[in-house]
Amino acid sequence: MPDIQVERPGNPEHGDFATNLPLRLARATRINPFELAQALVARTPESTSIGQIEAAPPGFINFRLKDTWLQEQVEEVRRAGSTFGSVDTGAGRKVMVEFVSVNPTGPVHVGHTRGAVLGSALANVLEAAGYQVTREYYVNDAGSQMEAFYRSVLARYRQSFGQDASMPSNGYMGDYILDLAMEIAGAEGERFLSQDEDQAIREIGDLSRERMVGLIREDLSRIGVEFDNWFSERTLYTSGEYNETLDQLREQGYLSQREDALWFNSTMLGDEKDNVVVRSSGEPTYFASDIAYHHNKFIGRGYDSVVDIWGADHQGHVPRMKAAVEGLGIDPERLTILIAQMVTLKRGSEVVRASKRTGEFVTLRELAEEVGSDACRFFFLSRTPSTQMEFDLELAKQESSENPVYYVQYAHARNAGILTLAGERNIDWSYGDVTLLTHPSELALIRHMVRLPELVQQMAKTLEPHHLAHFTMELATAFHGFYENCRVISANPEDADVTLARLKLVESAQIVFRRSLEMMGMHAPERM
Incomplete structure (x- = not known):
């Protein structure tokens, strides 16, 4: 028997899940794969979660989730809260x-x-x-490169006091070396000038390394990397x-x-x-x-x-x-x-090759200052790391639906705004009946929300967190579609029950947004 592979079809019209098992069994069984699909469908037992099962040419079996099961997942998400999406694949390893x-x-x-x-x-x-x-x-604080770094700082330090000190042939020439030397000179004074070469390199090297590691730590924390x-x-x-x-x-x-x-x-x-x-x-x-x-x-x-x-x-x-x-x-x-792989910075159609400030490489700090932490994280996560990528600085700063970061975070802010309004009106939606969520846009949103645990399991197996960026974009699209097609808080007393049900859906959607953005290391803004 081959492994039974069940996947999500690319075309949602083909159902929520599909398997090509009949095609894979056709040669061994010598049975027409479509007939085999029909036979397997007829023998598939009923399920609390699967509604419709159908055979499709040339030999697929498509599965559709029951509306009643989807509705119940709104309550499941609310019950799980901030742990929704967690799975036990790792079992503590x-x-x-x-x-x-x-x-x-x-x-x-x-x-x-x-x-x-x-x-x-x-x-x-x-x-x-x-x-x-x-x-x-892993702090590479041993070896010839560190020695060259220490000697470079020492040379700039001596030069800052007017001494004739030459840079090592394999030294580091960047402006940051001069800045570091001046900082040490300001803090330590002239005490390294009178020391012998080995002692001066050792002591100024320790200070340089500590300061540089501190700078790296500080820069990384700007984009939430700890x-x-x-x-x-x-x-x-x-x-x-x-x-x-x-x-x-x-x-x-x-x-x-x-x-x-x-x-x-x-x-x-x-x-x-x-x-x-x-x-x-x-x-x-x-x-x-x-x-x-x-x-x-x-x-x-x-x-x-x-x-x-x-x-x-x-x-x-x-x-x-x-x-x-x-x-x-x-x-x-x-x-x-x-x-x-490599990253190319662009400002519209123009390639950015160096820092405006120093004429050298563009640092993480400069990038974070220009576009913000969330844009840094989302854009770098939006492509699989095995491919080279272009980072458009202008797009990352746009406040429009063209910018995926803005598009996703605006969906969460819109979500939070609805719940804030309901709270201001003292609406208690805990009594909402989720079986009233029957609109196609409501069910489409739920369908997307419930994919998160499955996605976490998949990403942990393949080590591909870039799927989170695509998931949040699709979740935002589903939420915006729901918002446009389904009025959540209605002034009509006849719609009171539907309002409560939809507020439950909005609450559960907010949980999924927050958890997804949390895993991406991004903020979930309440307003924009």
Whole structure:
């Protein structure tokens, strides 16, 4: 028997659900698939939720939900309240979502922001699906790039006091380095000028790193991105976990010394080439740190599964990371690596290539200041991360139905306005009879609302939170349609019972709006 796949048809005229099982059974049974569909329909037992079941050529079975079941879901949503949409797919299993993890050598820019929003929303979805989630930022505070960063700040610091200090050849030249050096000079005075080079680099480096991590944390919080843990790369070395990881790989025969370097034999595990983990200078590569970090995630802290969200420039590193995890004795299926592709900023038809303020990259802070947190989150969530995207700054600021953020939030504000008006008129809709909700627009709205738990389950399985953006757009369309076609609060005494029923529907719709926007990390405004 093949797996029975039941899906939502693209055309709602074909019902709420459909299966192509008869087509898949036709060859094995040697029965015409349409006849097989008719036979299966005749043998399908009655259900409290499914009303009409019909066979459709060439071999589909379509299912339609009962109106009475849909009506009852209004009460179910009201009973569930803020937990509506939650499912128990995760059953409490521990999952880490590690995202952003930009080297603390500069501010978060627009490219990083896409991964930040993706990770934040995905973590929210996984929690709603019953997982025990940890949101983690991996602070790359070891290695040559950090050394170059420290030396750059020290050079600018010395220059601020009139000393002739040259920038390192691999240094960071951005204006933010000068700003950081001036900030340290203002706070610490001249005390680093008299220190020897190593001590000055060490002390000014610690201050620079702390300030930069603080800036990154502050910028991310502007768009509602928070972390449960900020994990320092340096602790892998101070705790001995780095050496422990290499010892384990060496014992398994996955390390070899050649060409004056230490290599991870990743071709033994299906990768296209072996990779250096320790250079001839004795300095570990970033890959070596990444292996130790994943040893810590899976073995040290015991996560059942891990999701890494990387930028497009790291796509080629995925096979070797999977091989490394397998080399540690961990099922590589427990590690999922999502790649967030490039972002192009546009202002109408014009491509925005650099910051107006500095002439360099556009930072997260600048983007959030211009379009707001909610637009940042919705636009970045509206496309699957595997595709490149364009972010239209002008569209994100429009207060019209052309702007999807405004369209969705206005639906919630309209929803809240109705309930506020009912409260002002002292209408108690708790006695409303939901069986009076028979208008096609009412039933269409309910049909859409009840999809949320199913959607959460699907997103947790596929790790695709971008479906939330599409869901809220469709929910807003359904609500606007209901609003236009069904007067909620009527002055006619004969419509009093219908008013109460419709207020219950509005209340339940508000619950679904709020929960969806909450998972997306967006606000649910009461008025606009």
